[in-house]
Amino acid sequence: MTKNSPKAVAWQGEYDGALVLLDQTELPSTCKFLECRDVPTVWEAIKQLRVRGAPAIGIAAAYGVSVALRNAVAEKWTLERLKREAKQAIDHLATSRPTAVNLFWALQRMEGVLEHAVQAETEVEAAAMRMLNEAKAIHQEDIVMCHAIGRFGASLLKDGGVLTHCNTGGLATSEYGTALSAIFTAHDQGKKVEVFVDETRPLLQGARLTAWELMQHGVPATLITDSMAAQVMREGKVQAVIIGADRITARGDAANKIGSYGLAIVAKYHNVPFYVAAPSSTFDLKLVSGADIPIEQRASEEITEPFGKRIAPVGVRTYNPAFDVVPAELITALITEKGIIQPVNQAGVTAMLAS
Ligand code: MRU
Numbered sequence: 001m002t003k004n005s006p007k008a009v010a011w012q013g014e015y016d017g018a019l020v021l022l023d024q025t026e027l028p029s030t031c032k033f034l035e036c037r038d039v040p041t042v043w044e045a046i047k048q049l050r051v052r053g054a055p056a057i058g059i060a061a062a063y064g065v066s067v068a069l070r071n072a073v074a075e076k077w078t079l080e081r082l083k084r085e086a087k088q089a090i091d092h093l094a095t096s097r098p099t100a101v102n103l104f105w106a107l108q109r110m111e112g113v114l115e116h117a118v119q120a121e122t123e124v125e126a127a128a129m130r131m132l133n134e135a136k137a138i139h140q141e142d143i144v145m146c147h148a149i150g151r152f153g154a155s156l157l158k159d160g161g162v163l164t165h166c167n168t169g170g171l172a173t174s175e176y177g178t179a180l181s182a183i184f185t186a187h188d189q190g191k192k193v194e195v196f197v198d199e200t201r202p203l204l205q206g207a208r209l210t211a212w213e214l215m216q217h218g219v220p221a222t223l224i225t226d227s228m229a230a231q232v233m234r235e236g237k238v239q240a241v242i243i244g245a246d247r248i249t250a251r252g253d254a255a256n257k258i259g260s261y262g263l264a265i266v267a268k269y270h271n272v273p274f275y276v277a278a279p280s281s282t283f284d285l286k287l288v289s290g291a292d293i294p295i296e297q298r299a300s301e302e303i304t305e306p307f308g309k310r311i312a313p314v315g316v317r318t319y320n321p322a323f324d325v326v327p328a329e330l331i332t333a334l335i336t337e338k339g340i341i342q343p344v345n346q347a348g349v350t351a352m353l354a355s
Helices: 039-047 054-068 079-093 101-120 124-154 179-188 205-217 226-234 260-269 346-354
Strands: 009-012 018-022 033-036 160-164 193-198 221-224 240-243 247-249 254-257 274-277 323-326 333-335
Touching (some): 009 054, 009 124, 018 054, 033 039, 054 079, 054 124, 079 101, 079 124, 101 124, 124 179, 124 333, 160 179, 179 193, 179 240, 179 274, 205 221, 221 226, 226 260, 240 260, 254 260, 260 274, 260 323, 333 346
Parallel strands (some): 160 193, 160 240, 193 221, 240 274, 274 333
Antiparallel strands (some): 009 018, 247 254
16 A cells, blocks of 8 residues: 555544544455444444454554544533543443454553543643544554564565465555565565465455555565465475564564464475564563463354355354464564564563664
8 A cells, every 4th residue: 555545544634523444344346435433333343344454453443532532522521521431432442353452552542641631631622632643643653663664574575475464554554564564665675576465264355455455556466375375385486474463472472364373384394484574563562472362253154154155054163263373483583663573582572672
């Protein structure tokens, strides 16, 4: 996604405006925008993956708190009411999806500003404005972080094939992405990268979103099914695997879209470097082991009736974890906006995030 591409997340208007989301469930066939004017609409959009990808979820949730406050001035709320409504929105939005820590990180920032705003301001309008400005700051900071990740990530890539999983571009973030930012930046620098795109079962973020974004950017892309990745690596077609993350622990274990763990094992076997690119907002230093990352379980229909077409027998039992965890020892390097963490271990993560 470039500066001129449709934005995954945008705020329209002032403190009484609306959150506008590009409905990613309709892509790539239809570019439909969803105007969110109440918190349940924002919650549903996050839950149903109309907006998705760890950084974009955080940005949307931050704006979601401002959505809760959009009638504050018109309805002459008190500051106490504003605080109550914002807190309710924060608590509710936090229940939308459990794995991407960016959601909780962004909501925590909004809560911090809320406490400050209701103490410092005497007017509801000024407090609502402070909240919106914080959401905008979270959004803007992500743009800068993504470009920095791109520059560090591109330094690890040379001409040749790169394999990626799920979607980590502008649709999943503010503008340029994380893992895809590294690929876009390498391409912009004139490197001849060709991307193998895992389709990413069951919701096909790779086929629907990543292939679309790469083609829009003019990066050569080849779509494969997830089960073809091992063969592509065996044939020596890829110099590196690069993915994003939804939560990275203090020791560097990284949760990402289901299938990432298997890819890391296959990459190790074939001596292919395995990179994980993510901003510091994706790190959860309260957790050490990846085993403690909550893994979202999703509806069985995503497997049995993908996109409304039944493909499995009625009544079949399913198991549908949306994410898995790549242990630090399978990750060659973590690429952040602050720099590259290599080797991946607790000392490296702590030092880089503190820098
Ligand atoms: O379920 P999704 O589509 O929200 O999952 C997204 C991913 O797993 C991405 O790889 C991750 O959030 C990184 S986005 C830069």
